Amino acid sequence: MSRFIGAIDQGTTSTRFIVLDREGAIVARDQREHRQIYPRPGWVEHDAAEIWTNTRAVIEGALTKSGLKPRDLAAVGVANQRETTVLWDRATGAPLHNALVWMDTRTQPQVDRLVAQGVGEAIRAKTGLPLATYFSALKLAWLLDAIPDARVKAEKGEALFGTIDSWLIWNLTGGRHAIEATNASRTQLMSLRTLQWDDDLLRLFDIPRACLPEIVSSSDVYGACVGGIDGAPLAGALGDQHAALLGQACLKPGDAKNTYGTGCFLLMNVGETPHVSTQGLISTLAYKLGDAKPLYALEGSIAIAGALVQWLRDNLGLIDSSDDIERLARSVPNNGDVYFVPAFSGLYAPRWRGDARGIIAGLTRFSNKGHIARAALEAAAFQTREVLAAMVADAGVEIAALKVDGGMAANDLLMQFQADILDAPVVRARQLETTAIGAAYAAGLAVGFYASLDDIAAHWREDRRFTPNMEPEERLRLIASWEKAVERSLGWAI
Numbered sequence: 001m002s003r004f005i006g007a008i009d010q011g012t013t014s015t016r017f018i019v020l021d022r023e024g025a026i027v028a029r030d031q032r033e034h035r036q037i038y039p040r041p042g043w044v045e046h047d048a049a050e051i052w053t054n055t056r057a058v059i060e061g062a063l064t065k066s067g068l069k070p071r072d073l074a075a076v077g078v079a080n081q082r083e084t085t086v087l088w089d090r091a092t093g094a095p096l097h098n099a100l101v102w103m104d105t106r107t108q109p110q111v112d113r114l115v116a117q118g119v120g121e122a123i124r125a126k127t128g129l130p131l132a133t134y135f136s137a138l139k140l141a142w143l144l145d146a147i148p149d150a151r152v153k154a155e156k157g158e159a160l161f162g163t164i165d166s167w168l169i170w171n172l173t174g175g176r177h178a179i180e181a182t183n184a185s186r187t188q189l190m191s192l193r194t195l196q197w198d199d200d201l202l203r204l205f206d207i208p209r210a211c212l213p214e215i216v217s218s219s220d221v222y223g224a225c226v227g228g229i230d231g232a233p234l235a236g237a238l239g240d241q242h243a244a245l246l247g248q249a250c251l252k253p254g255d256a257k258n259t260y261g262t263g264c265f266l267l268m269n270v271g272e273t274p275h276v277s278t279q280g281l282i283s284t285l286a287y288k289l290g291d292a293k294p295l296y297a298l299e300g301s302i303a304i305a306g307a308l309v310q311w312l313r314d315n316l317g318l319i320d321s322s323d324d325i326e327r328l329a330r331s332v333p334n335n336g337d338v339y340f341v342p343a344f345s346g347l348y349a350p351r352w353r354g355d356a357r358g359i360i361a362g363l364t365r366f367s368n369k370g371h372i373a374r375a376a377l378e379a380a381a382f383q384t385r386e387v388l389a390a391m392v393a394d395a396g397v398e399i400a401a402l403k404v405d406g407g408m409a410a411n412d413l414l415m416q417f418q419a420d421i422l423d424a425p426v427v428r429a430r431q432l433e434t435t436a437i438g439a440a441y442a443a444g445l446a447v448g449f450y451a452s453l454d455d456i457a458a459h460w461r462e463d464r465r466f467t468p469n470m471e472p473e474e475r476l477r478l479i480a481s482w483e484k485a486v487e488r489s490l491g492w493a494i
């Protein structure tokens, strides 16, 4: 058998291709950012064609750099930004509109209408998801209404819906219309228990069944690849946060990880039965490997984490690169009483307040850019604390230590502050690319490259453990001020 596994990690800001060996070590890697398109306040779009072009480019880049050939890959897996909604033409394969990105808030009026109809609880009971702009169903309905003839074409199966995994599976296999189950669980159209499209939900959201893809398992051979890795089996896909759960070897109930990327997503494995949250968390599929029973997870989703660092870089020009934020934040000894609530897309878990908007609170003549940098980093930690507290209350389990990964987890200052504000150890994985690694595991398991979950669990390695070192009074003071700032952010967008 070939000696390597490939994984595409199609994230909110960039696309990567990595190649792993059997021990889980990365032997090749390439990455490209794509355009973030903001047509109006609150709207966020991606060009799906650009994403496919970048996917091919990073595959070629990684193979060229390492001198590997497609035949060296035993299989390829996909991890992807979830909920982002693509509609394309079956005949031409061309997108009919820019993709609506998960953090886009244009469907808030439709959310409000459904909330007023009182259907929120029924939807949550079936899908595990609250009514929010975050999920795909309302984005798809918006596209079907906004694009001329789209609804008619969708009813005839001539316009096809997919999340980014579907879009890549379609292109990589030369035309298979499929969606992987964890991604389908984020559309708000699938029953979490049956893992099938649900007729009541299709009626409620007014979605024609003919445009929907076939739901497939997270680990299975979907087809042979084209697009630069010709012939390699495409054998696994997972929503990126589910992939990170697998990549962090969170395989048993109670195992949890937090991924700090564009947003921040804390997932805990809850075993073979979905856990209905009473604390504002999402009940979601963890993964469905081949014919094995599906496993479920509780999730706390935070929309803006690393995206705030990018915003300081791109919109304010405060830093040149994301890494620079640590140095800027270290230029001051503390936050100087400045708090940044990054409610750019409202607030997600556990508050679900679509009416919140971003604010910086506590500014005085003393405040400087170091304080703002520090407040931006601390925002991810404060939000994580809220989500973790909700998870502990919901599931009734203590999390002894939080496993972390993602681009922002490289930031030592943030990780130490996270441990301090949680009053719990934070354990950084040696490999921060756990998302791509999880996708590689799913694909590798499907083709027998990895023998079992035990085989992959043995690959996990600790990089560094951050131990809490903050006085309780100081922690409580900081949390109280953060909560005051959050109160100020609510009710801004009406």
Ligand SMILES: Nc1ncnc2c1ncn2[C@@H]1O[C@H](COP(=O)(O)OP(=O)(O)O)[C@@H](O)[C@H]1O
Pocket (backbone or CB within 6 Å): 011, 012, 013, 014, 260, 261, 262, 263, 305, 306, 307, 308, 309, 310, 322, 323, 324, 325, 326, 406, 407, 408, 409, 410, 411
């Ligand atoms: N050293 C750092 N400190 C803080 N944030 C960082 C650092 N390095 C990267 N980031 C942030 O992490 C995010 C990239 O992480 P990544 O896991 O690649 O995200 P995604 O998969 O969402 O594209 C970006 O938003 C970037 O601003």
Ligand SMILES: O=P(O)(O)OC[C@H](O)CO
Pocket (backbone or CB within 6 Å): 010, 011, 012, 013, 080, 081, 082, 083, 102, 239, 240, 241, 261, 262, 263, 264
């Ligand atoms: O692109 P990421 O890694 O921030 O992940 C985005 C999430 O999948 C959105 O639900």
